[in-house]
Amino acid sequence: MTILNATHDPKLRSWVASANVAGCDFPVQNLPFGRFRPAGSQDAFRIGVAIGDQVLDLKAAGIVDTDDMNVLMAATVAERQALRARLSEGLREGSTQQAAWSQALCAQSSVELTVPCRIGDYTDFYTSVHHATTVGKQFRPDNPLLPNYKWVPIGYHGRASSIIASGQDFKRPQGQTKAPDAEVPSFGPCRRLDYELELGWFIGQGNAQGMPIAIAQAEQHLFGVTLFNDWSARDIQGWEYQPLGPFLSKNFASSVSPWLVTLEALAPFRAAFERPAGDPQPLPYLDSPDNRAQGAFSITLEVLLQTEKMRLAGEAPTRLSSTNTTRAAYWTPGQLVAHHTVNGCNLQPGDLLGSGTLSGPGASEAGSLMELSAGGKQPIVLPNGERRTFLEDGDTLTLRGYCEREGAVRIGLGEVSGTVRG
Amino acid sequence: MTILNATHDPKLRSWVASANVAGCDFPVQNLPFGRFRPAGSQDAFRIGVAIGDQVLDLKAAGIVDTDDMNVLMAATVAERQALRARLSEGLREGSTQQAAWSQALCAQSSVELTVPCRIGDYTDFYTSVHHATTVGKQFRPDNPLLPNYKWVPIGYHGRASSIIASGQDFKRPQGQTKAPDAEVPSFGPCRRLDYELELGWFIGQGNAQGMPIAIAQAEQHLFGVTLFNDWSARDIQGWEYQPLGPFLSKNFASSVSPWLVTLEALAPFRAAFERPAGDPQPLPYLDSPDNRAQGAFSITLEVLLQTEKMRLAGEAPTRLSSTNTTRAAYWTPGQLVAHHTVNGCNLQPGDLLGSGTLSGPGASEAGSLMELSAGGKQPIVLPNGERRTFLEDGDTLTLRGYCEREGAVRIGLGEVSGTVRG
Known part of the structure; x- marks a missing residue:
């Protein structure tokens, strides 16, 4: 159980002025960790903490003696809380x-994040x-929600090597697909390329094999947590996914946001989770x-799209959907x-648990185009x-969360944002 | 295309006498790579080559300057062939x-392998x-082999953190299962624990993201290739695997053999692969x-079981099944x-591609107990x-290959062997 402490005090202000601006993602109550280097350099990445529009270099400030985020993530909860207290005290006014x-x-404008x-x-x-x-209906019209869903937190293993930083482009994948009325599959570029609005929960301390947590x-x-976009090729998925999964x-690309917002920072935004009446x-x-009383977190999520045409015309991204994790x-x-x-x-420091696509119950709360366009049958109009x-x-697809x-x-x-290249 | 050369000459003999004994796994024509340290020590593992019943320490012999197998694996084919030629020349008689x-x-008896x-x-x-x-029939009696099977090399991502060395025990997993006639799932130790007879193909040089090979x-x-046992909890699998796979x-444990037998060593054992008539x-x-003429490899595989009772009675392991990869x-x-x-x-040096369970067409060629016991309906008698x-x-379950x-x-x-602990 996490208890609120002085680091969460809403009256705290930072001597970094930009951290005190209303609507800022990184006030002194947040203090997320990321890896950075001077933009354009080939230096090794270093550990930093976001504060306002700045990054505090933890090694340069004498706070850590490592450049290895995984080492920092392996710290005990007590060590993490002590580090947070030290950062909060050092960055507050006075x-x-x-x-x-x-x-x-x-x-932040002068650094590359990864x-x-x-x-x-x-x-x-x-x-x-x-x-x-919703997706189950499209892949299995007669059997949308499988009987195990409300008992088993369904999960599967993904590919770590192809997870990319925010801002990195990726190539539209090619692959096998088979149209429902085709006799044999064909090969070519994906025609149903989608995003997935997810959170990425990162493991700190691990556990020994054979020892459940x-x-x-x-x-x-x-x-801590990041935004996570699990790009998906729906036409390839439909043909390949049985019986062993996508x-x-x-695995051609997934994009992750640069800042690990810690469980400590999320403490004021805990929420209860009660199952709907009738559910086991x-x-x-x-x-x-x-877990029932405060195991959930209330995080508002948004999906924004900027097409190439919009970009060339100087038009801002448009919002495709929004929801909240509690929904x-x-x-x-x-x-x-x-x-x-x-x-x-056994889990290890730095392992990533994706939430899966976070779609809320309403039509405007869907976390993928597959849902928003009813499987491609109803185009959305920008x-x-x-x-x-x-x-x-x-x-260019961008996910935001706060x-x-x-x-x-x-x-x-x-x-986290990423752009599709042909 | 791999061409046979002097390193494959059947007349070659080694000055390490044990390498010349008939039936030896590691003659001078093999030269597989592994990681070792003195048994009982906490030293860092070093790179070695198996020759007869010995290990050649590559750093001590002045052949490599690294302890990092992944660095060695990233070598070009030309570099690998040059290294093989050097090892072959240095280890042969005269x-x-x-x-x-x-x-x-x-x-080898004095070292720990990993x-x-x-x-x-x-x-x-x-x-x-x-x-x-066979397995499809058990999970989906009406739909055993799915329509994509002969078009798509079906694969899915597995867990790397829980892959263990040969000889390491593991704990029987616990989890959710649901009997077909039960209304709700229950929790407890796995009751249908199985092995899977697989090969593990290891990636050497990788590829850049977005650049297919x-x-x-x-x-x-x-x-190169190893033996690989993908331990499986069939009762947990049956309840959890839809729709995203096992x-x-x-992911509680998979066991891998210690020696990477290189593609170069396998060159004399290439085989044609022709699809059965009528297959696309x-x-x-x-x-x-x-790929058609010589893309396959002929590797004979065996599964051996030694129960605790057999071990206590001093009885040797008994063979459960045998097949060949070409079958x-x-x-x-x-x-x-x-x-x-x-x-x-993108693939990276050290990535592992499991073959999946290698069952041949005959009843005695099955690579899992699920198949040998008809889903648990027909016990096998030892x-x-x-x-x-x-x-x-x-x-204790042991896989062998040659x-x-x-x-x-x-x-x-x-x-590769492993023992189930309660």
Whole structure:
């Protein structure tokens, strides 16, 4: 159980002026970790903390002696909390560190950010019952939501090597597809290229093989969260995915945002999760009073699209959808950790647990084009008159996320964006 | 295309006498790479080459300057061939290296071997049409072999963190299962614990993201092969696997043999692969004259079981089944590489491609207990009278593999074994 402390005080302000601007993603209450280097350099990436529009270089400030984020992520909860307290004290108004730490600041606009850590294993879950139902209808009209869904936090392994940093383009994949009325499959560029609005939960301390993590301890093993876009080739997926699950339809690229927003920073945005009336209660290894009372997190999510035509015309991205995790997720992050390890599977610092596509119940809350366009049958119309069923070359897709509530300072997850190239 | 050269000469003998014994897995024609350290030590693992019952320490012999197998695996084909030629020349009878290299030898019985490299991403394929059909019948009686099977080399991502070295025990996993007649799932130890007889193909040089590897170049990216046992919890698998594939039923442990037998060593054991009459030909990206003529490899595989009772009675392991890859695999290793990257997915040195369970067409050629016991309905009877449908605590399962043909010296893959603990 996380308890609010002085680092969450809404009255705290930073001596970094940009951190105090209303709507800023990175106030002194946030303090997310990322990896950066001077833009255009080939230096090794270093660990930094986002504050306003600046990055604090943790090594230059004498706060850590490593450039390896995975080492930092392996810290105990007590060590993490101590580090957070030190950062909060040093960055707040009136701190005696101001003179020294100002020397270790650089503008975010002057740095290159990257994938926040070395990702060992990547697992993708399927935590939105709305997404599972809508997509299930398209792949299996007679059997949309499978009988295991409300018992098993469905997940599968993904590809770590092809996870890319925000801002990095990727090539439209090629592959096998088979139209329903075709006798044999054909080969060519994906024609139903989609995004998936996800969160990426990163593992901090791991567990030894054969030693499950109980739900009561599960959150101690979560370091932080990012935005995550699991680009998907729906036509390839439909033909390849049975019986062992999606493969080439997913592993050509996934994009992750640069800033790890810690569990400590998320503490004011915890939420209860009660299952809808009539749904079975989780098995004991997935259940605890704490998990029910505050195992969920309230994070607002947005999807934005900017087509090449919009970009050339200087038009801002348009919002495709928006939802909140409390409306979308059927399983809490703690439940994902407890489930993943209940068989003895070992998690390691830097492992990534994708939430799966976070679609809320409403039509405007869908986290993929497959849902928004009813499987490609109903094109969406953009403000400039362009239409989309799936993504076209030159499209830039951006995910944003933030937490807000009465009595707390808003914190942001930043954004992740990527552009499709032909 | 690999051409036989002096390193394959069947007349070659080694000055390491044990390498010349008939039936030895590691004659001078083999020269597989592994990682070792003195048994009982906590030293860093070093790179060695198996020769007879000895290991040649490559750094001590002045042959490499790294302890990092992944660095060695990233070498070009020309570099690998040069290294093989040097090892072959130095280890053969009459070599001028004998005096110097003898100082860099140690007995295999005196060392600890481990997983042969740092495994980045692990993919498991499904290359035996016989396994796919038999298992498909059990999970989907009305629909055993899915329509995509003969077109798509079906594969999915697995868990790298839980891959363990030969000889390492593992704990029987716990998890959710649901009996067909039960209303709700229950939780407890796996009751249908199985092994899977597989080969592990390891990637050498990788490819850049977005740049597929053509089938003509595919084998240049394969470094070598090991035995691989993908332990499986069938009762957990049956309940969890839809719609995204197996997850906790697989990721508690997989065991890999210590020696990477190189593509160069396998050259004399290449085989043609012709599809059965009436089967569709592969799409062009999976097809080439070379792949048809010699894209397959002839490797004989055996499964051995020793129960705890047998061990206590001093009884040798009993053979459960045996097959040959040419009878079991519907796709060649080159086709797996071409398929995996055709969408732009990037492979990296040390990545592992599991073959999937290699079951041949005959009943005695099945690569899992699920097949041998007809899904648990027909127990197999062991020589001591014990019966097995699935694995019991204390059972030790061993996979062995070797290549033999007229006119070539037999080479072995060694073995991988593991014991189930309660």
